[in-house]
Amino acid sequence: MTSWxxxxxxxxxxxxxxxxLLGTPGPARAAEPKVRVExxxxxxxxxxxxxxxxxxxxxxxxxxxTYWMNPGDSGEPPRIEWSLPKGFTAGDFVWPPPERIAVxxxxxxxxxxxVVLPVAVTAPRDLVPGTRLALRGQxxxxxxxxxCIPEEAPLALTLPVGAGPAQLDAASAPLIAAARxxxxxxxxxxxxxxxxxxxxxxxxxxxxxxxxRVAEVWFYPxxxxxxxxxxxxxxxxxxxxxxxxxxxxPLPEAVSAPIDGVLVVAERLDASVSRQAFTVxxxxxxxxxxxxxxxxLRALVLALAGGVVLNLMPCVLPVLSMKAFGLVQxxxxxxxxxxxxxxxxxxxxxxxxxxxxxxxxxxxxxxxQLGWGFQLQSPVFVTLLALVLFAVALSLSGVIVIGSRWxxxxxxxASRAGYAGSFFTGALAxxxxxxxxxxxxxxxxGYAVTQPWLTALLVFxxxxxxxxxxxxxxxxxxAWRRLLPxxxxxxxxxxxxxxxxxYASVAWLVWVVSQQAGSPGVAAALAGLVLIAFAAWxxxxxxxxxxxxxxxTSVIALALVVAAVALGAIASPGSxxxxxxxxxxxxxxxxxxxxxxxxxxxxxGTPVFVNITAAWCLTCLVNERxxxxxxxxxxxxxxxxxxxxxxxxxxxxxxxxQVLGTFGRNGVPLYLLYPAGGATREPAVLPQILSERILIDxxxxxx
Amino acid sequence: MIExxxxxxxxxxxxxxAVIAQRLVSGTSAWAAPGAKVGTTAPVFTIDATTGKHVSLxxxxxxxxxxxxxxxxxxxxxxxxxxxxxxxxxxxxTGQGVVWLTLISSSPGTQGFVTAGQADELTxxxxxxxTAVLLDPTGAVGKMYGATNTPHMYVVDKAGxxxxxxxxxxxxxxxxxxxxxxxxxVREALQAVSAGxxxxxxxxxxxxxxxxxx
Numbered sequence: 001m002t003s004w005x006x007x008x009x010x011x012x013x014x015x016x017x018x019x020x021l022l023g024t025p026g027p028a029r030a031a032e033p034k035v036r037v038e039x040x041x042x043x044x045x046x047x048x049x050x051x052x053x054x055x056x057x058x059x060x061x062x063x064x065x066t067y068w069m070n071p072g073d074s075g076e077p078p079r080i081e082w083s084l085p086k087g088f089t090a091g092d093f094v095w096p097p098p099e100r101i102a103v104x105x106x107x108x109x110x111x112x113x114x115v116v117l118p119v120a121v122t123a124p125r126d127l128v129p130g131t132r133l134a135l136r137g138q139x140x141x142x143x144x145x146x147x148c149i150p151e152e153a154p155l156a157l158t159l160p161v162g163a164g165p166a167q168l169d170a171a172s173a174p175l176i177a178a179a180r181x182x183x184x185x186x187x188x189x190x191x192x193x194x195x196x197x198x199x200x201x202x203x204x205x206x207x208x209x210x211x212x213r214v215a216e217v218w219f220y221p222x223x224x225x226x227x228x229x230x231x232x233x234x235x236x237x238x239x240x241x242x243x244x245x246x247x248x249x250p251l252p253e254a255v256s257a258p259i260d261g262v263l264v265v266a267e268r269l270d271a272s273v274s275r276q277a278f279t280v281x282x283x284x285x286x287x288x289x290x291x292x293x294x295x296x297l298r299a300l301v302l303a304l305a306g307g308v309v310l311n312l313m314p315c316v317l318p319v320l321s322m323k324a325f326g327l328v329q330x331x332x333x334x335x336x337x338x339x340x341x342x343x344x345x346x347x348x349x350x351x352x353x354x355x356x357x358x359x360x361x362x363x364x365x366x367x368x369q370l371g372w373g374f375q376l377q378s379p380v381f382v383t384l385l386a387l388v389l390f391a392v393a394l395s396l397s398g399v400i401v402i403g404s405r406w407x408x409x410x411x412x413x414a415s416r417a418g419y420a421g422s423f424f425t426g427a428l429a430x431x432x433x434x435x436x437x438x439x440x441x442x443x444x445x446g447y448a449v450t451q452p453w454l455t456a457l458l459v460f461x462x463x464x465x466x467x468x469x470x471x472x473x474x475x476x477x478x479a480w481r482r483l484l485p486x487x488x489x490x491x492x493x494x495x496x497x498x499x500x501x502x503y504a505s506v507a508w509l510v511w512v513v514s515q516q517a518g519s520p521g522v523a524a525a526l527a528g529l530v531l532i533a534f535a536a537w538x539x540x541x542x543x544x545x546x547x548x549x550x551x552x553t554s555v556i557a558l559a560l561v562v563a564a565v566a567l568g569a570i571a572s573p574g575s576x577x578x579x580x581x582x583x584x585x586x587x588x589x590x591x592x593x594x595x596x597x598x599x600x601x602x603x604x605g606t607p608v609f610v611n612i613t614a615a616w617c618l619t620c621l622v623n624e625r626x627x628x629x630x631x632x633x634x635x636x637x638x639x640x641x642x643x644x645x646x647x648x649x650x651x652x653x654x655x656x657x658q659v660l661g662t663f664g665r666n667g668v669p670l671y672l673l674y675p676a677g678g679a680t681r682e683p684a685v686l687p688q689i690l691s692e693r694i695l696i697d698x699x700x701x702x703x
Numbered sequence: 704m705i706e707x708x709x710x711x712x713x714x715x716x717x718x719x720x721a722v723i724a725q726r727l728v729s730g731t732s733a734w735a736a737p738g739a740k741v742g743t744t745a746p747v748f749t750i751d752a753t754t755g756k757h758v759s760l761x762x763x764x765x766x767x768x769x770x771x772x773x774x775x776x777x778x779x780x781x782x783x784x785x786x787x788x789x790x791x792x793x794x795x796x797t798g799q800g801v802v803w804l805t806l807i808s809s810s811p812g813t814q815g816f817v818t819a820g821q822a823d824e825l826t827x828x829x830x831x832x833x834t835a836v837l838l839d840p841t842g843a844v845g846k847m848y849g850a851t852n853t854p855h856m857y858v859v860d861k862a863g864x865x866x867x868x869x870x871x872x873x874x875x876x877x878x879x880x881x882x883x884x885x886x887x888x889v890r891e892a893l894q895a896v897s898a899g900x901x902x903x904x905x906x907x908x909x910x911x912x913x914x915x916x917x
Contacts, residue, residue: 073851074913076875104842104916105738106851142778142877147814148912150778150877224908250741250868250906 034061034143039135039155040116040172045162046133049125052166055118055176056080056093056139056155058111064145065110068098070222072229073106075148078117078141080155085133087124093117096182097264097277098220107230108144109220116179129163184262184277190662190682191263191282195248195255200227202244202282204263205662211237215266215273219244219280222260225251238452240661258283283682296455299447300462306441307466315389315432315505316467318396318498323425323471325491335478341422342475346468348426353464354457356430361453376434376614377652379517383525386509387564389432390529393502394536396495426468432505433467446665515615515650528564535560589634593647595655602674607642607703610672610683612660615650620669627690636696640703641676675702738849738868741905745857745865748844752835753819753826758804765861767801767896769889771833772808772845774815774853775825777912778877783854784829786879789871793832796893805833808845810917815853816840842916852911858892858902867892869907 035058042053056078058066067075082090095117098109127133140152191204202219217235221227231247242265248255259282266275310316323345376382441463448459474480506529513521535557591597593610601608611628613620627633637644647656649668660670663685671686684702687694739746745768749759760768771789773780783789793803807822809815817825822836839845848857848868858867872885892902 073909074911076877076910103913104851105846105849106913108913140878144912146915147776148778225906250738251908252906 033151033153034064034145034149035059035066035141035151037139037141037153037155039137039139039157040176041135041157041159041169042173042176043159043166044169045160045167046123046127047162047164047166048123048127048129050166051120051122053118053176053180054090054121054135054157055116055172055179057114057116057175058141059114060112060143062113064143065099065101065108065112066115066141066143068109068111068220069093069095070109070220070224072101072108072110072224074103075108075110075144076142078139080119080137080139082135082137084121084135084137087126088135089122091120093119094180094183096179097184097262097275100218100220102230103144105230109229116175118176118179118183123161127161129161132158132160134158182277184264184279187263187278187280191280192285193255193259193282194285198248199245200248200255200259202246202259202280204242204280204282205240205664206242206265207240207658207661209237209239209242209265209267213268215268216264217242217244217266218264219246220262220264221249222262223254225249226254226259256284281680296458299444299459303441303444303448303459303462304466304469306444307463308469310433310441310463310467311470313433314501316429318502319392319425319429319432320471321495321498322392322396323422324474325495338475340419342472344419344422345426345475346465346472348423349430349464349468350426350461351423352427352430353460353467356434357448357457357460361456376512377516377650379513379521382509382512382516383521383528383567384565385431385434386506386513386525387528387532387561388428389502389509390506390532391536392428392432393499393506394533396499396502398492398496399533399536399540429467430464441667443664445667446660446663448666512615512650524567528567531560531564531567535564590644590646593645593656595659598645598674601643601645605677607640607676608645608672608674608683609637609642610645610647610659610670610674612647612649612656612668612670612672614648614668623669623671623688623690627692627695630692632692633695636699640699642673642699642703673698673702739847739857739865741865741868743865744863745859746847747863748847750837750839750844751819752837753822754835755819758835758837760859760863763802763859764863767796767861767893768859769796769801769803769893770848770857770859771803771805772850772853772855772914773805774807774809774912774915775817775829776814777853779911780853782877782879783871783882784831786882788882789854790829790831792871792887792890795890797832797834799893799897801893803833805831805836806839806844806850807836808839808842808850809915810840810842813915813917814912815915842914845914845916850909850914852909853914854911855909855914856889858889858896860896866896866902867905868909869904870909870911873907875908875910 037059038057040055040057042055046052058078060066067077069077071077078093080090082088084090096111096115098111101108101110101112121135135155135157137155138152139155140150142148142150187204187206189205189207191202193200193202195201214235214237217233217237219227219233221229227249228247229249234245236243242263261280261282262277263280264275264277266273311320326341376385444459444463448456510522510525510529513525517524538553538557538560541553590611593612598608598610611620611624613624615621636642647653647659649656649660657666660666660668663670663672669688671688671690672683673686674683675681684698686698745760747760749757749761752758775781775784780789797803807815807817809817817838819838822838825831826833826836837844848855850857852870854871856867856869856871857865860866867888869888871889872882872887874881874885888904888907891904895902
């Protein structure tokens, strides 16, 4: 073998040996820690008795990660065992929002690259300025890539005790401040969840999130077990809430307690994505409990039932009676004609509901905070409604027979004007129904306005269909008409009698105007009523006169009506008495509601009853009369120290509308009973129809 | 002309439509939670033991079975083996007639993957006493049970029902000293089932290293 050959062989062997050595992983190589840690201090000196921030800073090797407070399906959060000088106390870490790290079928939550975990530390009062103190601790953590390595390191920091105000540490303070800024803030929105055997549905009543701007939403549970952490979270965003549906976790008892966690919402901005993190405590809620848990089907059924009940409301019943009497009179007429009447009436109701819903949704889309009955927040509308109902009442009293056709009584139902009349009656019934809230309705409407417009419209139309249904069925099913009583003179009496609920409604509406627009508004409304009465008299006077005379008088009567309406319109929205409402509420034990006052009372642990009401809400007024202002209830409230707050929604009030929205509602009344104790305790939502018993039992239950 | 007649048939059709609509609206998750559910029948598997024999869970019907997912290099596993905690539990259980199956789901080339010979050697050197060590390099059995960690522990009762799934104890750390005084969920489950009582803590969060699936 030549020497160069020998040399070559030697080099090959050498290189191979080096390669083998380099390529062999093993304990021979010194273990380089995957995480470098450092103890940071926000302050350059300690002030006796003050709380300051320290932080554990982790710099993590690329590809590796450490863990969040809930590490997820694997891993472990870092910890510090402190050896602080006597009298010092350290809190827990506050945690910046984590990242999701999926590992096979498992999901873990943690940090890569690096993280700063702040800890609040309180110094004792008896420190001597000028001395230097060593703050020590032992940090331990687990760091994982594919494999996991437990690591630990001693921490130490020496700080002087200062006499004056603390000086910030120029290098560390900004790091800690940034970390604390990124720590999730308490969510301003209430949250709740429902659980089925396989799904947990979380609803956060976050308003104003635009679905097309939201890049991502993820809920990080604070504890393991309630939800499958690796499962996809199906997110839906409406203007009023974010809903996440996720597979239920393996821990059965986890869904009977509130689910805490962090909701991270990534919002697309023009050129970047902004991540907001909120702490969320979702309260468990029975599946059929509230509006947000409603399926569309349930909402539709509730709306339909609410619509049917609306027929019995004092403002609607008289209007309908005219229709019903027409039916009794003509029960024997051609079924086809009757059916057509039923259908046009229904069309009238549905069209009016579509208009109401359309306006409501359009205004809401424009950012207005409105709800059912919103039109009644306008004194102009209330005045107009009073005028219309007054005219109808006069007609029922027999003072006038408006057109003598659309009311149907005594006229050929089959005439074309009769069909228009049926349609108009439908519209009138809808208008007359707006001040009334029937049972079931509140929940359905509250649900509707949180939904996309098509769903919302469907719910409103279901409500309308419910309103139209009794009459529609009577006209459609000939057999049922046999149940109607025989026509006779009794009908005139009943009709006249039914005028009185309408007069009462008018009186009440005028009172509502007095609340909204003060005495000028009332004056205008009353003058309008006089004009309507005069026009009605004129109309009746010339009914049987010559055609020309009739025409002229009709024009005059019409002019009077227009004048009346104009008066109503002038009745200055919001001129006088703007403050009358809130000033008046301070009396009789009720304090005016404001979120600040509520928060203040809650913080003090005081039990609070919140009554969200409006002057134009009949149900509300009845509840106050029969339940809220009874000696028994007042006595219980007084003994338990319940502070009574009244939120008056008579006029438009975005703050109150928002409160309603957070409880899935969109109309009044809403009654909330906040228990004594911690500010985090959720209120009991009482039924919309109250009784003494309900109030007293509820009070005893939560206090 | 529309004639509204609520017959039984239209009513039924209506309700079934309603049911379908509800299904559509509420929607069911396409994502199935992986793994075995406590309170249901434990999934039956058949795989190779280190002895080369096929072992099936069905072979042990009528006996209590413990399943232990392991990875000998995982620091959490080492905590329980280096302290002798796992071996003590194995001895105690098998001494009472409990079947103890140790499963290794690390895929080839990942941490914890061993050949049959290496696995038996580990059993000898660590003085472990499982009934059998089962090799699951494809991860099929691990995924069937939803094992996410090493150690990850399961208890199957004599009727084949899964009665416990989760951690070995309540101290999710790698510190050996934490073994002392920890609440051992597996021991509790075995004692409860032997006494004919329900398991008090049937589900816990397993802690450890992730299972090294491929």
